Amino acid sequence: MRTWLPPYRVELDLPGKDFGDFVEGPGYDFLISERMAEAFRTDGLIGLLGFHPLEVVRVRRKRKSAGAIEVPRYLSVTACFGRGAVDETRSRFRRAQPITCPECRYGGLNSVHGFSLEPGTWQGEDIFRPRGLQGSIVVSERFAEFIQRHGLTNMKLTPTEQYTWDPLHLGPPEAAPSAPS
Template identity: 60%
Template sequence: MGSDTSTSPRFFVLEEGIHGSRYDADLDKAEPINRADAPRCPRCDGFVGMLKWLPPYRVKLELHGEELGDFIETSSYEFLISERFAEAFRAEGLTGLEGFHPVEVLQVRRMTKKKREPLTSPSYFVVSTRFGPAAVDPVLNQMRISAPPTCPECRLTRVDAIHGFVLEPGSWRGEDIFRPRGLVGDLVVSERFKDFAGRHGLTNMVLTPTEQYMWDPSHLGPAPLSKT
């Protein structure tokens, strides 16, 4: 891709660890599950998120790996982080997360048949990310979309495949974790967050440089290069 990565800030897509890993786990929200309205774009009124999870925050976990990690997704908009993750994030002044509501873990069910030591669960908090100002560059990306976005604020459109993307210069305001306009279903983090996660050994995370990130369930391939 034609971006100058030597001088531009670097960003990474944050995903949960791969299935079959040491920290592989599934989450079910326990009843009662209360919801609030999904957030909307302030300009076009289109949805820019899913229904918001409200208290009580109660979950049941299924562990397919060996131990529970520091990061467990509930959706692209809300996820669980361990107490040590939460404390370090706030202590070091990183930005982009909100909520930090304690979660009650009702049950942890080990799904492997091998005998293990008794399992303990970390204390977890549920956090969410805001729809922020950072935006996917409309030119310097390799995304296949069904139609050009009609709203210049949220830039919502149907994305069919991603073969790397970069952020529009000047749109990022310093957040360490955010959902970019044009790809509101993806979590993107700063290089400072990547360094933070590495120093603290935070688990169950995969961080991929945005320009190398691939999502192509229908095997469509990269978007054709624009002719100028």
């Protein structure tokens, strides 16, 4: 993926009446409110990179509303690529082809119906992209508590064992994952 370079300018779509603390951005980047960034740093969490201030050049509202709206300050961040690796034996994947690279663990993924990380591979990041599912963001329990404690908005967390990604509607694989030893 291409790296987003300065100047950092965005157009935001506002589907409701309020802005969220988390906004999907281009590529691997996403936007977080200044409030979220300050709380992240204060609480000593790790895993976000960048923290580039950006300019909101336009806001498109989905609903008609009268009056001006105050746009919070946002920063562009990226979740780090962590060492945590998906455990193939305890995860429920449909693959079109086997894994071709033991490091990135890429290999024709068609669907995900829950996953686990390989024991001993996670290195304590609070937010990261795991090896084997680089397109997904995984967060620690500490990060989930952080969101709740600060009342941060526009994020939905799903436990990894319940996470589903099935764009072709293939359904879960027939074989159940192996029990952990």
